[in-house]
Amino acid sequence: MRRSRFFIDTPLSPNQTINLPPVLINYIVNVLRLKSGNEIILFNDQGGEFTATLNEVKKRSVKIIVNHFIDKDIESPLKIHLLQGISRSERMDFSIQKAVELGVHQITPVFTQRSNARLSKTKHLAKKQQHWQGVALSACEQSGRTSIVAVNNAIQVEKIADYCADLQLLLAPDADSGLSELKHLKPATVNVFIGPEGGLNDAEIQLALENNYQKVSLGPRILRTETAGLSTLSILQYLWGDLA
Numbered sequence: 001m002r003r004s005r006f007f008i009d010t011p012l013s014p015n016q017t018i019n020l021p022p023v024l025i026n027y028i029v030n031v032l033r034l035k036s037g038n039e040i041i042l043f044n045d046q047g048g049e050f051t052a053t054l055n056e057v058k059k060r061s062v063k064i065i066v067n068h069f070i071d072k073d074i075e076s077p078l079k080i081h082l083l084q085g086i087s088r089s090e091r092m093d094f095s096i097q098k099a100v101e102l103g104v105h106q107i108t109p110v111f112t113q114r115s116n117a118r119l120s121k122t123k124h125l126a127k128k129q130q131h132w133q134g135v136a137l138s139a140c141e142q143s144g145r146t147s148i149v150a151v152n153n154a155i156q157v158e159k160i161a162d163y164c165a166d167l168q169l170l171l172a173p174d175a176d177s178g179l180s181e182l183k184h185l186k187p188a189t190v191n192v193f194i195g196p197e198g199g200l201n202d203a204e205i206q207l208a209l210e211n212n213y214q215k216v217s218l219g220p221r222i223l224r225t226e227t228a229g230l231s232t233l234s235i236l237q238y239l240w241g242d243l244a
Contacts, residue, residue: 085196100139
């Protein structure tokens with residue numbers, strides 16, 4: 001039986017007894033309907049993970065006993081930073097979720113001309129930022145990662161200059177070259193800048209080029225923003241990461 005994995009923001013050690021926080025209690029009791037004696041996996045972003053046994057399950061409280069430590073590291077040797085043009089809610093969620101599953105190192109949402117302008121209001125953005133981090137956390141739990149992928153604070157497009165990498169790629173349908181032409185390189189870090197629905201405008205593309213981004217194409221077909229991210233990260237992990 002597959003054991004459910006959960007992130008918990010607390011130090012962990014074998015034989016420790018812990019009362020789980022309310023957010024985990026609700027999911028364990030009301031969604032998964034786990035019982036005393038069931039085993040789960042816990043990780044705390046400190047490396048590795050722990051097995052644990054549900055010791056006491058009540059409607060509003062769950063007590064667990066931490067069992068043994070598992071020394072586990074499945075992080076990719078390639079550090080990919082996805083700079084994702086902010087797209088509509090479900091598409092942005094999909095982009096973040098799949099990027100985490102594919103081993104992305106960090107994600108930065110980017111405001112562009114064609115992004116959702118409503119989010120520029122502070123109260124909406126703060127709530128959405130929390131939601132995006134939650135999506136990333138859930139994807140870490142599901143995919144077996146033991147390090148939390150940070151969804152950085154959203155930036156204006158001009159701020160992409162603040163992030164540098166060995167290789168900086170701009171996805172563009174009209175690019176003359178594809179990713180296969182770069183396979184001779186050996187980057188340790190890669191920035192990938194992808195526009196939202198409707199793509200980037202000419203000024204934003206020029207800005208990226210002036211900041212040492214190079215245009216690459218994924219082929220003859222125009223992909224949706226969420227498909228472009230998934231495809232690019234898969235290829236990069238195959239070329240230089242850990243995707244077999």
